[in-house]
Amino acid sequence: MIIILLLIPLFLPGTAAQSPIVIKALTDKVSGNPGDVVKIPFQLINLGNTNVSNITVYVTGPSEGFLYETKIIPGPIRPNESVTGTITVQISNLNPVSPGDYTLKLVAQSNASYSETEVTLHVGTYVNFDLSIDVGKRYIYGNNVTALLRITSRSNGVVIGRIGYTLYLNGTVLQSVETVIFLRPGESWYKTLNLRKPAVGHYTLRLWANFGGHSKSTTTDFLVYQRQLNYRAYFENGAIHVMVTDKNGNGVGGITVKVARAGSGESSILVTAPDGTVTYPVETAGLYQLTINLDGKVVTDVIPVRQLALDVGQNGKELWVRVRGPEKPVPNITVTVSGPLGKSYAVTNSSGEAVIDLTSVGYGSLLISAESTQYLSTHTTFNARPPVTSTPSPTPTSSTPQPTPNVTLPSTSPQKSGRSGMGYLGLLLIISAVILAGTSYVAFFMPTVHEEELDRHYFVKVRSPRLRGLENFRYEKGISAVEAKATKGNVSINDGRVVWEIENLEPGEEAYLQIRLG
Numbered sequence: 422m423i424i425i426l427l428l429i430p431l432f433l434p435g436t437a438a439q440s441p442i443v444i445k446a447l448t449d450k451v452s453g454n455p456g457d458v459v460k461i462p463f464q465l466i467n468l469g470n471t472n473v474s475n476i477t478v479y480v481t482g483p484s485e486g487f488l489y490e491t492k493i494i495p496g497p498i499r500p501n502e503s504v505t506g507t508i509t510v511q512i513s514n515l516n517p518v519s520p521g522d523y524t525l526k527l528v529a530q531s532n533a534s535y536s537e538t539e540v541t542l543h544v545g546t547y548v549n550f551d552l553s554i555d556v557g558k559r560y561i562y563g564n565n566v567t568a569l570l571r572i573t574s575r576s577n578g579v580v581i582g583r584i585g586y587t588l589y590l591n592g593t594v595l596q597s598v599e600t601v602i603f604l605r606p607g608e609s610w611y612k613t614l615n616l617r618k619p620a621v622g623h624y625t626l627r628l629w630a631n632f633g634g635h636s637k638s639t640t641t642d643f644l645v646y647q648r649q650l651n652y653r654a655y656f657e658n659g660a661i662h663v664m665v666t667d668k669n670g671n672g673v674g675g676i677t678v679k680v681a682r683a684g685s686g687e688s689s690i691l692v693t694a695p696d697g698t699v700t701y702p703v704e705t706a707g708l709y710q711l712t713i714n715l716d717g718k719v720v721t722d723v724i725p726v727r728q729l730a731l732d733v734g735q736n737g738k739e740l741w742v743r744v745r746g747p748e749k750p751v752p753n754i755t756v757t758v759s760g761p762l763g764k765s766y767a768v769t770n771s772s773g774e775a776v777i778d779l780t781s782v783g784y785g786s787l788l789i790s791a792e793s794t795q796y797l798s799t800h801t802t803f804n805a806r807p808p809v810t811s812t813p814s815p816t817p818t819s820s821t822p823q824p825t826p827n828v829t830l831p832s833t834s835p836q837k838s839g840r841s842g843m844g845y846l847g848l849l850l851i852i853s854a855v856i857l858a859g860t861s862y863v864a865f866f867m868p869t870v871h872e873e874e875l876d877r878h879y880f881v882k883v884r885s886p887r888l889r890g891l892e893n894f895r896y897e898k899g900i901s902a903v904e905a906k907a908t909k910g911n912v913s914i915n916d917g918r919v920v921w922e923i924e925n926l927e928p929g930e931e932a933y934l935q936i937r938l939g
Contacts (some may be wrong), residue, residue, distance in 0.1 A: 425806050431862070435718055441469020442469075442498070443468055446527055446539070447464055450540070453542065454547040455547040456512065456513075457509070459511075459512065460508070461480065461505070461525070463478065463507070464479070465503060465504045466501075472498065475493065475495060477530045477531070478493075480508055480510055480527055480528070481528060483523055495766055511912070512544060518732055519544070520577060523542045523543075525541075526538070526539055527539075546576070547576055548580055548633040549575035556568035559646065560644070561717075562647035563618055564618065566619055566624075566643070566645065567613060568616070569612075569614075570626075571610065572584060572628070574608050582631045584601075584628075584630055585630075588625070590622050590624055592625075604632075612939040620645065624642065626642075627639070648715075649668040652715065654711055654724055656724050656725070658784075661680065661724050662700055663698065663711065676692065676697070677692055678690075678699050683723075684707070704857050706797055708723055708724070710723050726797060727795075728799055729746065730745045731800075732933040733803045734931075735803075738778065739776050739807060740758060742775045743908070746844070751793070752769050752771045752773055755767075755768055756791050759788040760779075760783040760786075760787045761782070761783035763781070764782065765777050765781045769791075774876070784806060784864060868894070877937060879936040881933070883926070883932050885931075887928075887929045890930075895920070897918060897921075898919050900938070902937065903939045904936070907923075907935070908932050909923055910922055910924070910932060
């Protein structure tokens with residue numbers, strides 16, 4: 422008997438099955454859509470013979486897409502009495518639950534015992550979606566405008582509907598598009614609207630959609646405007662400078678400037694700095710074309726870049742330099758001559774000429790350069806030679822030292838001495854007359870040509886007679902030349918020969934030829 426009594430508890434049902442509280446759903450099925458809070462009615466019955474207090478009621482079901490409530494029924498519930506109430510389930514719309522039926526359990530728990538029952542939750546089709554337009558607010562005229570249109574489904578199932586967009590300019594319709602699409606849950610529709618350099622004005626863009634009778638729309642505005650811009654372009658100090666300003670004179674950055682040298686086939690694209698400036702260094706003379714985009718207004722300009730040229734010659738202890746532009750001599754140009762003894766400076770006169778004292782820079786290889794803010798600088802070399810001094814003829818002197826270096830003739834009888842002195846003086850006068858006549862003829866009637874070679878250069882100078890001009894002058898020399906230029910006349914290089922022709926030189930006028938040797 423004792424053994425039987427001890428074994429009886431092992432065959433009795435658990436405490437859960439012996440719970441005095443029973444929960445019952447007052448409906449078999451409830452319905453809702455994502456975002457809804459659904460109430461489930463229930464009833465608690467005390468089937469025991471004692472009071473029951475602090476009963477916990479809660480719902481269990483799928484772990485994702487639902488939020489469940491837990492309630493405490495403080496009681497007490499007497500034997501054979503019942504209590505009714507509701508408990509809620511929220512259907513999430515962040516990650517929409519698919520349409521369909523879901524089985525939930527209502528549980529009532531008191532201490533270690535509990536009771537449960539089932540109820541069906543029907544989730545219906547939920548239609549929701551977002552609209553957005555991504556576009557800037559202000560655009561400078563001449564730039565492209567890109568707008569991104571997007572529709573994203575927040576529905577819990579596939580939705581089908583009509584969508585469209587309309588673009589207005591100052592209230593007038595420019596574009597209007599409409600179409601039919603379908604979207605899966607979480608799926609997005611995109612449209613990139615590219616406007617190529619739209620006109621100046623106020624734009625409005627409207628995006629709309631209608632899915633399952635649910636309509637939404639959104640609008641946004643943007644402005645395309647043009648500034649009143651001015652520019653200034655010039656060459657100075659070896660570079661082309663461009664300055665872009667607004668109507669108030671303030672520098673404007675971000676303006677595109679294209680620079681191309683005529684005939685080169687090459688170009689460079691530059692952008693103005695925040696102060697509105699652009700600097701383009703130049704090393705080659707020529708015509709440079711500028712193309713400037715002033716907020717969509719494209720302007721062109723041509724900037725001539727010129728380079729100085731040098732003619733160099735020597736006259737005894739003086740170095741003669743002429744500075745020329747493409748067409749004529751250039752005054753007020755600083756000429757620098759560097760030689761063995763140092764540097765010397767001079768400024769060209771109204772004829773473009775400057776003279777340097779060779780004793781200040783020394784003889785030998787000289788470097789001559791000319792610089793100007795309005796021209797490309799240039800330089801050349803020249804070999805200056807010391808002037809040749811003639812040796813004086815011996816002068817008879819007396820045996821007695823004299824206090825001064827005057828010439829003294831030998832002393833003889835007065836008559837003989839006089840005749841001898843007159844004969845000697847006459848001879849000198851005759852010789853002087855012959856020399857003077859010869860040099861005068863050369864200077865006044867014959868042209869002079871002077872040639873000189875220095876490093877890789879060959880120089881030729883021609884001077885017309887002082888009393889008459891020189892016509893149809895022709896100089897020809899067989900020499901290996903790669904370049905030849907002259908201050909006057911025409912120069913050609915053919916078959917290893919340089920030909921220099923001048924139609925006319927005024928009396929006493931000079932012309933120079935410079936040949937660069939190969």
